[in-house]
Amino acid sequence: xxxxxxxxxxxxxxxxxxxxxxxxxxxxxxxxxxxxxxxxxxxxxxxxxxxxxxxxxxxxxxxxxxxxxxxxxxxxxxxxxxxxxxxxxxxxxxxxxxxxxxxxxxxxxxxxxxxxxxxxxxxxxxxxxxxxxxxxxxxxxxxxxxxxxxxxxxxxxxxxxxxxxxxxxxxxxxxxxxxxxxxxxxxxxxxxxxxxxxxxxxxxxxxxxx
Numbered sequence: 001x002x003x004x005x006x007x008x009x010x011x012x013x014x015x016x017x018x019x020x021x022x023x024x025x026x027x028x029x030x031x032x033x034x035x036x037x038x039x040x041x042x043x044x045x046x047x048x049x050x051x052x053x054x055x056x057x058x059x060x061x062x063x064x065x066x067x068x069x070x071x072x073x074x075x076x077x078x079x080x081x082x083x084x085x086x087x088x089x090x091x092x093x094x095x096x097x098x099x100x101x102x103x104x105x106x107x108x109x110x111x112x113x114x115x116x117x118x119x120x121x122x123x124x125x126x127x128x129x130x131x132x133x134x135x136x137x138x139x140x141x142x143x144x145x146x147x148x149x150x151x152x153x154x155x156x157x158x159x160x161x162x163x164x165x166x167x168x169x170x171x172x173x174x175x176x177x178x179x180x181x182x183x184x185x186x187x188x189x190x191x192x193x194x195x196x197x198x199x200x201x202x203x204x205x206x207x208x209x210x
Contacts, residue, residue, distance in 0.1 A: 066163035084135030110210040127210035158189030
């Protein structure tokens, strides 16, 4: 009887050991190389924070002003940037630079326009988010033409767009990562990979009204 119990105990120990090894193997794959292909991207990896360099203090805007926690402040900040689109007028080389940059980004989560401007530089989308992005682009081009490259301006527009639509951009960042695409705000928010997240994202919180 004792030998039988000892044998049963040994079998149970062996089974537990096998299960533990299988679990360790699977966890190793999950947290090893394969994990890079399936893990999500946290908000802290995607959502910009703090004061934008150069123009932030000038305009009195902060990335942290755009959040679901304080809709009133978010709307005020979006409006402040959007007013620049109305008050500033670009011509000549400034206008051509503006068209080159602003034509690469859209507000597709509000409307279906191909970009926030038409090919002549006129507004193609009437939502508040588009006004804000256009206004910021105009301001930087007019006031800091040599301190930002075209890609840096587009990246700044992308940061604000991510703030306007945080949830879907977190999900899109995960999709980009799963496909081995470098994370930056141009890849994430411009038209470069527009629609890559379709069918792979759920829900879409929005800060500010369209």
